[in-house]
Amino acid sequence: xxxxxxxxxxxxxxxxxxxxxxxxxxxxxxxxxxxxxxxxxxxxxxxxxxxxxxxxxxxxxxxxxxxxxxxxxxxxxxxxxxxxxxxxxxxxxxxxxxxxxxxxxxxxxxxxxxxxxxxxxxxxxxxxxxxxxxxxxxxxxxxxxxxxxxxxxxxxxxxxxxxxxxxxxxxxxxxxxxxxxxxxxxxxxxxxxxxxxxxxxxxxxxxxxxxxxxxxxxxxxxxxxxxxxxxxxxxxxxxxxxxxxxxxxxxxxxxxxxxxxxxxxxxxxxxxxxxxxxxxxxxxxxxxxxxxxxxxxxxxxxxxxxxxxxxxxxx
Amino acid sequence: xxxxxxxxxxxxxxxxxxxxxxxxxxxxxxxxxxxxxxxxxxxxxxxxxxxxxxxxxxxxxxxxxxxxxxxxxxxxxxxxxxxxxxxxxxxxxxxxxxxxxxxxxxxxxxxxxxxxxxxxxxxxxxxxxxxxxxxxxxxxxxxxxxxxxxxxxxxxxxxxxxxxxxxxxxxxxxxxxxxxxxxxxxxxxxxxxxxxxxxxxxxxxxxxxxxxxxxxxxxxxxxxxxxxxxxxxxxxxxxxxxxxxxxxxxxxxxxxxxxxxxxxxxxxxxxxxxxxxxxxxxxxxxxxxxxxxxxxxxxxxxxxxxxxxxxxxxxxxxxxxxxxxxxxxx
Numbered sequence: 001x002x003x004x005x006x007x008x009x010x011x012x013x014x015x016x017x018x019x020x021x022x023x024x025x026x027x028x029x030x031x032x033x034x035x036x037x038x039x040x041x042x043x044x045x046x047x048x049x050x051x052x053x054x055x056x057x058x059x060x061x062x063x064x065x066x067x068x069x070x071x072x073x074x075x076x077x078x079x080x081x082x083x084x085x086x087x088x089x090x091x092x093x094x095x096x097x098x099x100x101x102x103x104x105x106x107x108x109x110x111x112x113x114x115x116x117x118x119x120x121x122x123x124x125x126x127x128x129x130x131x132x133x134x135x136x137x138x139x140x141x142x143x144x145x146x147x148x149x150x151x152x153x154x155x156x157x158x159x160x161x162x163x164x165x166x167x168x169x170x171x172x173x174x175x176x177x178x179x180x181x182x183x184x185x186x187x188x189x190x191x192x193x194x195x196x197x198x199x200x201x202x203x204x205x206x207x208x209x210x211x212x213x214x215x216x217x218x219x220x221x222x223x224x225x226x227x228x229x230x231x232x233x234x235x236x237x238x239x240x241x242x243x244x245x246x247x248x249x250x251x252x253x254x255x256x257x258x259x260x261x262x263x264x265x266x267x268x269x270x271x272x273x274x275x276x277x278x279x280x281x282x283x284x285x286x287x288x289x290x291x292x293x294x295x296x297x298x299x300x301x302x303x304x305x306x307x308x309x310x311x312x313x314x315x
Numbered sequence: 316x317x318x319x320x321x322x323x324x325x326x327x328x329x330x331x332x333x334x335x336x337x338x339x340x341x342x343x344x345x346x347x348x349x350x351x352x353x354x355x356x357x358x359x360x361x362x363x364x365x366x367x368x369x370x371x372x373x374x375x376x377x378x379x380x381x382x383x384x385x386x387x388x389x390x391x392x393x394x395x396x397x398x399x400x401x402x403x404x405x406x407x408x409x410x411x412x413x414x415x416x417x418x419x420x421x422x423x424x425x426x427x428x429x430x431x432x433x434x435x436x437x438x439x440x441x442x443x444x445x446x447x448x449x450x451x452x453x454x455x456x457x458x459x460x461x462x463x464x465x466x467x468x469x470x471x472x473x474x475x476x477x478x479x480x481x482x483x484x485x486x487x488x489x490x491x492x493x494x495x496x497x498x499x500x501x502x503x504x505x506x507x508x509x510x511x512x513x514x515x516x517x518x519x520x521x522x523x524x525x526x527x528x529x530x531x532x533x534x535x536x537x538x539x540x541x542x543x544x545x546x547x548x549x550x551x552x553x554x555x556x557x558x559x560x561x562x563x564x565x566x567x568x569x570x571x572x573x574x575x576x577x578x579x580x581x582x583x584x585x586x587x588x589x590x591x592x593x594x595x596x597x598x599x600x601x602x603x604x605x606x607x608x609x610x611x612x613x614x615x616x617x618x619x620x621x622x623x624x625x626x627x628x629x630x631x632x633x634x635x636x637x638x639x640x641x642x643x644x645x
Contacts (some may be wrong), residue, residue, distance in 0.1 A: 033549045037549070038450055038452060041445050042451045042452045044441075044442075044451075045453075045454075045457040046457075048438070048457075048520075049457055049460045052461055052517065052521065054479075055472070055475040055517070056464075059471075059475050062478075074486070074489075075489065122371060124368070124370060124371065125371035128364040128366070129364070129368060131364070132363065132364020133361045134361050134362050134363075135362070140372070144375060147375070147379055148574070149631045149632065150379075150383065150624050150628065151574055151623060152578060153578045153600045153603065154386070154623055155379055155383060157604075157607050157613070157617060158620060159378070160607075161382070161385060162381060162385050177374065181375050181379060184571070186371060191533075195533060212366075230529075237466065240468065241467070241468035241469060243470050243581050244581065259470040262468070263470050263585060266474045266477075267585075283474075286471040290466055290468075294466050297463075
């Protein structure tokens with residue numbers, strides 16, 4: 001066991017038989033991982049990937065079908081006629097209990113305000129907690145983190161009751177403001193700022209005469225980009241996917257989120273074996289509702305990989 | 316908005332010069348800092364930290380703390396159709412706690428959490444460490460795939476699984492049929508909770524993998540490198556170095572998931588028209604919703620919310636304490 005492995009330097013070039021380098025750039029060979037381990041782990045990943053992809057594949061296949069084929073053909077494969085386009089058209093023209101397009105737009109508004117607002121607020125707070133020793137810092141932080149222990153459902157009915165006093169039920173701000181408040185994001189930002197924004201750099205900037213806002217915007221923010229992107233995504237996603245909160249504080253079909261609208265449609269359709277065309281329309285609508293977030297993931301993916309900028313401080 | 320920017324007024328007087336003097340003043344300031352000690356240099360600046368925290372805190376206070384306080388307040392009152400709102404002390408609480416309907420749901424969600432959370436944490440920790448060490452081929456691709464369900468709203472996830480599993484026409488039911496097996500009746504009393512467990516695992520595992528993976532990535536590389544130099548193998552590096560270091564993150568993830576699990580609402584609520592076994596008190600949250608909006612007993616619902624929050628806090632805090640006794644957390 002005690003054979004001294006070479007420290008991770010440039011790995012000696014074993015031209016073809018090399019195992020992939022580890023996630024942290026350490027050649028796997030040095031961990032003592034055998035080819036067999038790699039294969040077994042890869043197979044396990046593959047199985048879980050299948051489990052993950054099954055419903056997504058199903059929703060895509062199903063939204064290309066007519067309702068008769070949906071009820072009678074094999075669910076995981078296509079069948080003729082291929083009616084994806086007419087189903088999609090139906091999704092947008094259907095006026096069953098409200099307009100899908102309206103819900104899509106509402107959700108986009110709530111999610112972008114929630115995402116941007118939540119990111120800015122938590123980046124500032126996280127940076128403040130990580131890099132300033134103001135009085136009461138720990139108490140305040142614990143207070144905010146303590147709220148993580150309190151279930152969101154415990155806020156929802158109370159929020160409804162408080163909103164009732166201020167006429168905020170079934171209003172846009174009433175729906176999106178709660179999306180901007182994310183204690184988890186504050187936690188992530190604090191951890192990340194603590195690890196990636198060196199005190200020395202801040203002190204140096206102060207000595208050079210930079211104000212605190214400038215230091216935050218010009219020095220801290222660029223160093224926190226991966227965390228910013230991650231938190232932005234988390235906030236957009238939690239706003240986009242949220243159901244319970246809007247469900248409680250909003251009952252206006254005009255202000256529905258996608259999830260609210262889809263729930264209404266889903267309930268309308270789910271009589272087993274329903275032959276209403278509406279069944280496939282709802283499935284197609286569900287598929288459309290996933291696409292914006294998937295696109296965002298793909299676009300932003302390269303920014304949120306790993307602790308990218310941790311290295312750039314020393315370099 | 317307060318002015319954070321502007322002249323470097325908080326610098327020690329040595330450095331206080333015009334812009335032109337900045338370059339020359341800097342070494343002096345460093346010298347001054349060394350002489351006076353770091354603390355005195357930074358205390359005045361530090362107070363400004365509160366300004367960064369304030370915007371978040373104001374909204375946090377208004378939209379989370381106030382409603383919660385209000386719900387505690389209102390839970391001590393009872394509103395009747397005749398007689399208005401009167402202070403009734405703990406009567407809402409005795410009603411909520413004495414109600415078998417609440418405890419049935421509570422027991423069910425606890426069972427749900429006790430099954431779903433451990434399974435998911437084990438799966439997620441396994442994949443996160445494997446991705447971190449780069450053991451799996453195509454790690455980046457798998458990570459992206461696992462993360463996909465995070466883009467799917469719980470409503471859509473439930474609708475998809477619900478449709479796939481539904482009696483007679485669901486794709487899985489038809490596969491059973493083709494194999495000559497009886498309809499497993501996924502929404503029957505025996506399988507229903509299992510179905511919800513599967514949906515929840517499907518929804519949240521990938522996200523948990525990413526959380527743990529991010530934590531693992533922050534483990535300093537030299538720690539691992541020196542372990543390798545000392546001849547530690549893969550399994551040891553994971554169990555003796557990586558996982559202990561990220562233990563606080565694992566604990567946080569467990570707590571977040573337990574809290575989430577105990578609030579179970581969307582999945583059973585959406586499935587309820589398909590699954591007649593989902594009663595009005597299937598989970599405490601479903602029950603609270605029905606008490607508030609079907610029966611319109613808002614005060615009682617507020618009391619249920621408080622009790623639910625209290626139980627969840629108790630469980631989380633209890634878990635935290637046991638972890639602390641093992642000497643592992645912050």
